[in-house]
Each structure stands twice: as structure tokens, then as C-alpha cells.
Amino acid sequence: MAQTFWQSYQAFLAQARLWAGESGERAVVDAVRRRARRDPEAFHAWVDENGWGRAYVERHLLYVVDHPEEVRELLRRGYPARRIPLRSLDRAALVAALTETDWRGAVDRLFGQSRRPRWANQRVWLFDSSPLLRRREGLAPSVAEALIEVVCPPGGFVVDPLAGSGEIVRAARATGRHAWGGDLRPSSTDVVRTDVVDLLQHVPEGSADALVLHPPTFESWAKTTEALVSAPLSEHYAAYLDAIVGFLQASRKVLKPEGVVVLIARPPRDSHVFLAPFELALGERGLTPVGYRLAVSRDGTEDWHFFIARPTKE
Known part of the structure; x- marks a missing residue:
């Protein structure tokens, strides 16, 4: 030998x-x-x-x-x-x-060398969608892995408190990171059943290299939020953005001082698309946008926007 x-x-x-x-x-x-x-x-x-x-x-x-x-x-x-x-x-x-x-x-x-595919270095990512992904509002595995490669170093710790079916958690673990995911209604054994407001009961403060937030789309959120019943339509989208700021507030403390926050969003489907409110939501929680990616399905029926931010230096 x-x-x-x-x-x-x-x-x-x-x-x-x-x-x-x-x-x-x-x-x-x-x-x-x-x-x-x-x-x-x-x-x-x-x-x-x-x-x-x-x-x-x-x-x-x-x-x-x-x-x-x-x-x-x-x-x-x-x-x-x-x-x-x-x-x-x-x-x-x-x-x-x-x-x-x-x-x-x-x-x-x-x-090992980065698993990031060459196309992940581009600002726009193409992926193959499916009825299951659209129904779950989930990310394609290739997109989730590319995102993790961009925002978290190998061996780092990824936290996803709105993990849903756990695409981000699985992608992080598959690419050599540690990961924790939680959700009120998890649809995967990779995700813990918990509310984002209870995040610090599961994840130590200041421990995450990357905090990934994938809230429900406006359409999904509006269908399940009782507070909108008595509110005029003109205030519905503002309430949605307030909810996103609330998610950031509830989870922000788990991030390391030099960590990265990723806000995954899809603007409402109407004749206009406004992206600035998502950046403003990050700014309200002391975060400065430093990067952006766009993922679009090859058939053009689905898109996801990734706002990448870091804590604002005082």
C-alpha cells in the first residue's frame, strides 16, 4: 500500500x-x-x-x-x-x-472547484419549469444551486425561514453547505414546521452566511390574508410589502455582520412590473442591495427575481 x-x-x-x-x-x-x-x-x-x-x-x-x-x-x-x-x-x-x-x-x-455552471455567471438564468414547480411556487433545482453558489461560500451556513418544499435547503446541502429551513406549512421533510417569528428558537443569532427569503407571491399571499378583506384594493400591494418587511425584521438577526440576504420575489401579474419596492423593503431593514439575478422559464411563463443585499455599513 x-x-x-x-x-x-x-x-x-x-x-x-x-x-x-x-x-x-x-x-x-x-x-x-x-x-x-x-x-x-x-x-x-x-x-x-x-x-x-x-x-x-x-x-x-x-x-x-x-x-x-x-x-x-x-x-x-x-x-x-x-x-x-x-x-x-x-x-x-x-x-x-x-x-x-x-x-x-x-x-x-x-x-473542490465551484459547481457553478457557466451560465450562472450571467445575470439572466433560463430554466425548465413544470406544473408542480408553478403550483408550489418553487425554484428549479438548477436555479437554486446556482443561487447558492453565488451567495454562500463552500462550507457556509444557509438559512431559509420560508422554505416551503425545501429547494434552497437541498441545493445548499448538495453543494457543500450547511442549511436549515423552516415554514408554517412545510411540504418536505427537509423543512421544520415553525413560524418565521420563532426563528431564533432554532437558529443562533449571527450564525448565517446567507439568509434566503422566499415569501409567497402577492397573488398567493392575498388569497390567504384575512386582513385584506376590509382593506381597499389600492392598499393591498402596500400591505404585501409591509409583510415582506416583517419577514426581514423577524429573521435579520440570524445573519452574520458580513452575511448576505437574498429576497426572492415575483412582481404581480398585470400590465406593469415594478421592482423598486422590493429594494426599498430591503433598505427599510438596514440592507443595501449589491446584486441582482433574474430567472426565466424557457417557455416564458414563469420568472423569479433575486435581490441580493448586505447589511448597510454605518
């Missing part, structure tokens, strides 16, 4: 102790580095004699002692050194990945 990188490193240290006349990992490595600077010919002869390869020793083995403890633990577990992106390492995310039952899979997802 081939040796792991960590086993090779231990074998290197054993020989280096004899050659350098030191004990203790740091002392041994520092002694080898000093001798390599003073007498490179002798150093290279020693490396060649042991058959390690000069670049392997100089670029890899001599630097293990300087690696963060999280990386050293990963190497101890047998993970290949060549697959660890040291320059872009997210130490907090790696700590979380190492605690997973399937830690290797979690680390692979953390270090």
Missing part, C-alpha cells in the same frame, strides 16, 4: 533527526533549513541519497511544520497534500468539515 503524505513526512523527520543531530519537529526542520542554506551541495546529496526528490523536500516536506493545525490534522488522517489549497484555505470551514461523520466527503466538497 502506498504511503500517505503524512507517513512520508514522518519518515523524512526520522532521517532528518539523524542527519541534523536534533530532536523535536521544529528543531529538526530548522536545523535542516540552516544546513541547506550553508551547504546546499551536501543538502542535495543527502536528499538524493534518500530518494525523496529535491522539489518535494524543498517545497513540501520542509513546510509541514508551518501549516495550520487544521491542515496537519487533515494530513494525519491521510488526506493527500496535493489536494489542499493552502493559499485560499478557509480554516473555519475546514474545522467544521473535519467534524462531519463523512469528513472526507465534506473536505472534498470544501476544496
